[in-house]
Amino acid sequence: MTCIVTAGLFISGCGGTPEINPLLKEAKEYYDEAEKDSLIVVKAPVAFKEAEEELRRSQQLWKDGEDQELVAHHAYLARQKVAIARETAELNAAQDEVERVEAERQRVLIEARRAEAVAAEQRAEKALAQARKEQMEAERARKRVEELARIVDEMEAQQTKRGLVLTLGNVLFDFGEATLKPGGIRAVEKLVDFLRDYPERRVMVEGFTDNIGPSDYNKKLSLQRAEAVKQAMVQEGIAPGRIEVRGYGERFPVAGNNTEAGRQNNRRVEIVISDGEGYIPERGV
Amino acid sequence: MQNIDTRLKNVKGHGIAIGLAILFSACGSTQPPVQTMAETRAAVNQAEQIGARDYAPLEFREANKKLEQARILIGEKKYEEARRMAEQARVDAELAAAKALSGKARRAVRELREGIRVLKEEIERNQ
DSSP: OHHHHHHHHHHHHHHSOOOOOHHHHHHHHHHHHHHHOHHHHHHOHHHHHHHHHHHHHHHHHHHTTOOHHHHHHHHHHHHHHHHHHHHHHHHHHHHHHHHHHHHHHHHHHHHHHHHHHHHHHHHHHHHHHHHHHHHHHHHHHHHHHHHHHHHHHHHTOEEETTEEEEEEEGGGBOTTOOOBOHHHHHHHHHHHHHHHHOTTOOEEEEEEOOSOSOHHHHHHHHHHHHHHHHHHHHHTTOOGGGEEEEEOTTOSOSSOTTSHHHHHHHSEEEEEEOOTTSOOOOOOO | OHHHHHHHHSTTHHHHHHHHHHHHHHHOOSSOOHHHHHHHHHHHHHHHHHTHHHHOHHHHHHHHHHHHHHHHHHHTTOHHHHHHHHHHHHHHHHHHHHHHHHHHHHHHHHHHHHHHHHHHHHHHHHO
């Protein structure tokens, strides 16, 4: 039954001039577009040829006045084959690209390794330079300690719980006076040199008296004498901020006040040298 | 075959036999399109293995749908229609496979380029 109906259609198809099949029209347009695309022609010649053959077949069927459904069928196959050619071309182009990019990746990889090697070398050099610098610093620090020890020795300073303490006798001042005598200026010169060499160090100048006279007066006098020492150092170029002064009067005697020798020892100026951080502990009350 | 042979012996039956033969050839096949169906199934399977389900879901679905329709048409003994349907299913499956392959290749290019970009950044950082 179906066969007879199909045969009937076939004969009727032969009769008039058939309208162009819309699927065939679409396939032709799709093919023409692909033909203009050099990528497809170059990268997928076989697939494109197959599409072309399929299109010709459907065109021939149409010219022969074949069944519209058969024409449409082959037009569909032609259209899909053009699409396959397009995808095949893209696949081949992408594969070429993979090769190119892979080659580039190898180049970059080599460059990366070289850059890494250079960086490692630079790090090693830096580390070496750092080690040398540290070694030099350690050496310098050791020398400074030695120098400090030598200077301290020259200044006849004494190591105490509060740090290095330099004691200046009362020969620096006239009785009851707070003006530093020329000999006193010479005495502080070594200390000034020391402070120039060790800019991180600070000093505390502490004045003391014996117990002769009113204690308020003694306290004032001891402070004035400490100030005088400070001024002498400031005149030598030491920043005032590095020098603290205290006046303790007759407090903290180092000897008995009942003999002249003892009182002479008590009339003094003590200079406490700070630690490397500039810290000086206050005298315990 | 034997039937046709006996008919051919019949001189009167000659014309009828030729007429039938022409009619049948015009209709296409009287046999189920076994070969085409096998080729189509192979094409669909291959497309699936390549990853067409992810890369070309529309074409892959179309191919499966048409393959199923072809099976139904064979059941209805509409062999010519079944053959055409199977042929379309095969070309759809082939397109799906081609799309999957080109999609994968493009992705490989993208990933390689990304790898290079990262490497270059590392070089920059090391300098």
